[in-house]
Amino acid sequence: MTTSFTEENYLKTIYHLNTDENGTVSTNAISESLHTKAASVTDMLKKLADKELINYAKYQGVTLTEIGKQKAITIIRKHRLWEVFLVDKLSFKWDEVHDLAEELEHINSEILINRLDEFLNFPEKDPHGDPIPDKNGILKSQELITVAKMNIGEHGKISGVREHSKDFLQYLEKTGLTLGCEIHIIDKITFDGAVVVGINQIEQTISREVAKNILISL
């Protein structure tokens, strides 16, 4: 069965909301995420349930079926591979690729995406540190924690971000908090949750909001 552009965006959104919050996904959460109204979401949920891509019971929230999950993972695979292409081959910056990948992810061809994967040398992570599912839909995710959760004195490597907005990525770029950098916690301000970090021999203070959106591997 074919899925439309729009249906694919719903599946992907449900997948992300589900793994982030882990449980069933609410109508409102989807509508916020996709910038549509709750009533529109209900309409679509009925359609996706008919196609057996989600498990849906009125008022109870939704989860993806196995098929729906695989579809979502395929879209994510395409999204992330296109991002790698744009950055590695066309020299886009990591903050410039999201919207383009958002369109490219709907190009429908298994051969194309597998060839692209090969052309890019089977990358394991996208430009934001997110893992790329392989052609069988298998996704090996690494245990990462946020800077906000680290303790004074701990060391780690910046390995991902929880927020993909241009604003945020550009801020990280400007302050040198880029993927792969070694970071250590110098101090944590109890008053406002700000964190003083050491990076490239420089001391820097980042807000709690920022600290919550940088992911670290220890």
Added chain:
Amino acid sequence: MTTSFTEENYLKTIYHLNTDENGTVSTNAISESLHTKAASVTDMLKKLADKELINYAKYQGVTLTEIGKQKAITIIRKHRLWEVFLVDKLSFKWDEVHDLAEELEHINSEILINRLDEFLNFPEKDPHGDPIPDKNGILKSQELITVAKMNIGEHGKISGVREHSKDFLQYLEKTGLTLGCEIHIIDKITFDGAVVVGINQIEQTISREVAKNILISL
């Protein structure tokens, strides 16, 4: 003003029909080409006329306005560059790329397409020998004639095709009538229009239908 996926396909079709047949384009020609019904075409023509992308007078056929023409050329540029990418970088065959390019051509980003152009080293032709418009929409087309129009004894180089179907391209591939080959006319059968050609020291007979769809530069 933005144009939808569908509107773009109409513009491109009108452009091709117009330059092929040179004059105004009829409702039926468009409907055949796009596999839609004439009534649907009329609806769309009204919309495109409102947007000033075509000149349309009831029952009189249509032509593109300058803006419409530029839009069409941009889509063709994208189509052909993506085809080059698929063949040169992802090792697709020339008969496998058309449908994918048909989707990719609607990805909407000037920067992306200019970066792609650069990445591909500013190719002048696509895998089917068709010229690629430059970033200013300028298209240098070469004078080409069909094999059917050549005379006995004439020589030339295969430089393009007038038919892009998988079937036709695979036939050419199989019989060695590929882009760049030198060809000469050995005989022409008056009965059915078949042409006996010499190619790579081999003598071969091709039907009139095939001869009409191979383009030659003298």
Added chain:
DNA sequence: TATAATTTTTAGGCTTGTCTAAAAATAGGG
């Protein structure tokens, strides 16, 4: 546990792009 607030669904409508059937315009042959 009753009431209030919030979330979700239903009802009814709109736009885009498609269709079929029927009407209108144009083009061709005698």
Added chain:
DNA sequence: CCCTATTTTTAGACAAGCCTAAAAATTATA
């Protein structure tokens, strides 16, 4: 120049996705 065949347009419908307003269900609160 008229009648017929063909082309094109109009009329009316439908599916997909979206919306607003109102109703129903759920959850929170006193």
